[in-house]
Amino acid sequence: MKDGISMGLREKCRIVNFADLGDERGKLVVIEGRQDIPFDIKRVFYIYGSDATVVRGQHANRESEFVLINVAGTSKVRITDGDEEFIVELNKPMMGVYLPKMIWKDMYDFSPDSVLLVLASTHYDGKEYIRNYDEYLEIMGVK
Numbered sequence: 001m002k003d004g005i006s007m008g009l010r011e012k013c014r015i016v017n018f019a020d021l022g023d024e025r026g027k028l029v030v031i032e033g034r035q036d037i038p039f040d041i042k043r044v045f046y047i048y049g050s051d052a053t054v055v056r057g058q059h060a061n062r063e064s065e066f067v068l069i070n071v072a073g074t075s076k077v078r079i080t081d082g083d084e085e086f087i088v089e090l091n092k093p094m095m096g097v098y099l100p101k102m103i104w105k106d107m108y109d110f111s112p113d114s115v116l117l118v119l120a121s122t123h124y125d126g127k128e129y130i131r132n133y134d135e136y137l138e139i140m141g142v143k
């Protein structure tokens with residue numbers, strides 16, 4: 001809450017720009033849990049070999065927070081809370097998008113060289129996933 005007005009989706013799911021510690025030898029990006037992003041990192045996974053026809057994600061998580069970064073190539077993330085919606089193009093290794101709990105996301109439009117790195121605040125637990133959009137809308141009270 002900010003000034004009694006609830007935060008918009010873009011404020012909740014903010015773009016994070018990481019510092020580039022690169023020099024003439026090349027680029028270096030560092031992401032420290034609780035310093036550069038709002039959580040301690042418990043899990044890292046990355047998605048590659050998806051192409052422009054694939055839609056991934058299509059779920060919300062009751063417990064996990066994430067930061068998504070295309071460390072190579074590009075992809076898009078459609079982000080919604082069932083009410084508002086916006087799309088982020090992840091197209092540089094120094095930029096990520098933070099997703100708090102209970103946000104629905106679809107990742108798509110993967111370039112052939114896309115490597116989508118995901119930092120997560122939790123260990124994997126399939127039970128915390130909501131994979132049915134109607135159920136998600138009901139939980140969010142928008143249905």
Ligand code: TYD
Nearest residue numbers: 043045047055056057058059123124125126
């Ligand atoms: P899935 O959630 O469908 O991936 P995406 O979010 O990219 O669409 O996960 C694919 C499979 O991998 C599924 O069987 C669950 C498993 N998995 C794990 O075991 N641990 C993990 O951390 C993740 C993200 C997935």
